[in-house]
Amino acid sequence: MLARLATTALVGLTAHPVGVEVDIGRGLPAVTVVGLGGTAVLEARDRLRAAFGNTGYEWPDRRITVSLPPADLPKQGSGFDLPIAIGLLAAAGSVPATALEGLWAIGELGLAGDVRAVRGVLPAALAARRSSARLLVVPQANLAEAALVPDLRVAGATSLGQVGEWLDGRADLGRPGSPPDTPVPPVEDLTDVRGQALARRALEIAAAGGHNLLLIGPPGAGKTMLARRLPGLLPPLEQDEALEVTQVFSAAGLLGPDAGLIRIRPFRAPHHAISVPGLVGGGQVPRPGEVSLANHGVLFLDELPEFSRMASEALRQPLEEGEVTVSRAMASVRFPARFALIAAANPCPCGHLGDSRFACRCSRTDLHRYASRLSGPLLDRIDLYVQAERLTAEELAGAVEAEPTAPVRARVLAARALQRGRQGTENGRLASTGLAARCQVAPSARRTLMAAVDRLGLSARGFHRALRVARTVADLAGADRVEDHHIKEALGLRHLPIVGDREGQLV
Amino acid sequence: MATRHPADRGELGRRGEALACSWLTAAGLRIVARNWRCRTGEIDVVAEGQGVLVFCEVKTRRGDGYGTPAAAVDAAKQARLRSLAVAYLHATPHRPCRVRFDVVTVVWPRHGQPQVEHLKGVF
Numbered sequence: 001m002l003a004r005l006a007t008t009a010l011v012g013l014t015a016h017p018v019g020v021e022v023d024i025g026r027g028l029p030a031v032t033v034v035g036l037g038g039t040a041v042l043e044a045r046d047r048l049r050a051a052f053g054n055t056g057y058e059w060p061d062r063r064i065t066v067s068l069p070p071a072d073l074p075k076q077g078s079g080f081d082l083p084i085a086i087g088l089l090a091a092a093g094s095v096p097a098t099a100l101e102g103l104w105a106i107g108e109l110g111l112a113g114d115v116r117a118v119r120g121v122l123p124a125a126l127a128a129r130r131s132s133a134r135l136l137v138v139p140q141a142n143l144a145e146a147a148l149v150p151d152l153r154v155a156g157a158t159s160l161g162q163v164g165e166w167l168d169g170r171a172d173l174g175r176p177g178s179p180p181d182t183p184v185p186p187v188e189d190l191t192d193v194r195g196q197a198l199a200r201r202a203l204e205i206a207a208a209g210g211h212n213l214l215l216i217g218p219p220g221a222g223k224t225m226l227a228r229r230l231p232g233l234l235p236p237l238e239q240d241e242a243l244e245v246t247q248v249f250s251a252a253g254l255l256g257p258d259a260g261l262i263r264i265r266p267f268r269a270p271h272h273a274i275s276v277p278g279l280v281g282g283g284q285v286p287r288p289g290e291v292s293l294a295n296h297g298v299l300f301l302d303e304l305p306e307f308s309r310m311a312s313e314a315l316r317q318p319l320e321e322g323e324v325t326v327s328r329a330m331a332s333v334r335f336p337a338r339f340a341l342i343a344a345a346n347p348c349p350c351g352h353l354g355d356s357r358f359a360c361r362c363s364r365t366d367l368h369r370y371a372s373r374l375s376g377p378l379l380d381r382i383d384l385y386v387q388a389e390r391l392t393a394e395e396l397a398g399a400v401e402a403e404p405t406a407p408v409r410a411r412v413l414a415a416r417a418l419q420r421g422r423q424g425t426e427n428g429r430l431a432s433t434g435l436a437a438r439c440q441v442a443p444s445a446r447r448t449l450m451a452a453v454d455r456l457g458l459s460a461r462g463f464h465r466a467l468r469v470a471r472t473v474a475d476l477a478g479a480d481r482v483e484d485h486h487i488k489e490a491l492g493l494r495h496l497p498i499v500g501d502r503e504g505q506l507v
Numbered sequence: 508m509a510t511r512h513p514a515d516r517g518e519l520g521r522r523g524e525a526l527a528c529s530w531l532t533a534a535g536l537r538i539v540a541r542n543w544r545c546r547t548g549e550i551d552v553v554a555e556g557q558g559v560l561v562f563c564e565v566k567t568r569r570g571d572g573y574g575t576p577a578a579a580v581d582a583a584k585q586a587r588l589r590s591l592a593v594a595y596l597h598a599t600p601h602r603p604c605r606v607r608f609d610v611v612t613v614v615w616p617r618h619g620q621p622q623v624e625h626l627k628g629v630f
Contacts, residue, residue, distance in 0.1 A: 028585075028610060028629045029578045061575045063629075 102134030523567025
């Protein structure tokens, strides 16, 4: 007998509809799975057999053929267990075939017949709604995630036995409760950061204009503390942004059980030993990497010079285009990767170069090598360079009360509102063509900028970057035109502090 | 008529094959050969009917504690039966227009009646 239902296959962030056809025919006992199933899909045979036995269902000892159309779409993962099991129950006549009408299912089976969580349930639910599914059955642990999609009936399963009884009309599945109110963890506050007036100002400008930022300073200056406070300065996630962030986490399998919509901006701080696939995404059917997990949030690269050259090069496309393409034999996938970049670096390998109280122990060769690792395409994409100073005893003692996040955030949001009203995008994303006209530069400010090009050797790219930053500085001040002192502050933030044997260059 | 239980395993197999043959005959097939041997092995039963030559593997078990008898006919056994069939066709003057591979399973519990199942054209 033949049974039919539907499920999905995850490719990148998109789930594609996949049919599940199960036929039990006469012949020698065998299970054949056709339709380009990966290893985990083929292993479903063994999980299913054990799950049937331990649930008390008789395994149909006949010729079982499972087809997963479309036959040319590669399928990976264990989410096919549950739909195949349901198809088998119906094909064996254990449950009425009419119960499978318009039914979609996804989930992994344990040997005991328990239904386990899988990744990519949110994309699957979106696909099911697009195809007007009557009902989507998901693992109970993924139910909250599936329930995020409006206008789709979803149900949660805990075991194969429960699903069988439900198909038979003898039991019910878990139904979604009210949408879970994801507790928003307290955002780390800027008031905890002592001193660092210049770096705090740079962070505010970075948040206001969507500029990428490089912090350079000795160990313990508070670079990481500052970076962690950037998400708190950014506006809250819009509904569609939140859904996209949640989709990426779902596809990466990083949503915890009973996780609802992610409402806070992600902060990702990958270690500098990360591989290229870990950073931009990879795998036979690619999974998102750190740049995509940081989408709509902050990507923090601590110890920037320690990242491999390959890894830094791989950041070029996401930084320029706000997305990343990962091509593999089985699929080519585009992931969103629109993040704010904050990088941090020590001034030299030992960390004490330029420090009056500690002697730097690096050789000239060390310094040269260190500086050369910072060059390259990545540096070109960074708008703001700032020195984070070692704290004084007075600052450490906390005698001076630092400004908390709330007022800074208010200024940032006001500046962002100005930009949206004027050009619909952040200053950091303005195109170079016609930039000077858009930025409304005052004549005196223009002269200052030209002088910088002439005398300080500012490059064309540096010119444009300084202009964008100056526009953000003016927006933070609520000024219509970019004035002289805005340009000067911007130029000051384009001055590479001491790094290795490089210093004082305008870049 | 109560069938006496076969004592040892060789005896069980022979009795199973005999039972299978009578089953096949009852199904309208003519038995051409039994236990046909060559260097690579043995074909349990060769039968013929309606222009089809049937190569038949008979599998007899006491119960299905170690899986059903049919499940014991795995890919290696199927491949061996195919090559045996080729050898048989070379060695005999049979020129059938079609051949078929069947499996007859016999489940013969220690105290009880044997149950026969005839799976046609299984590989």
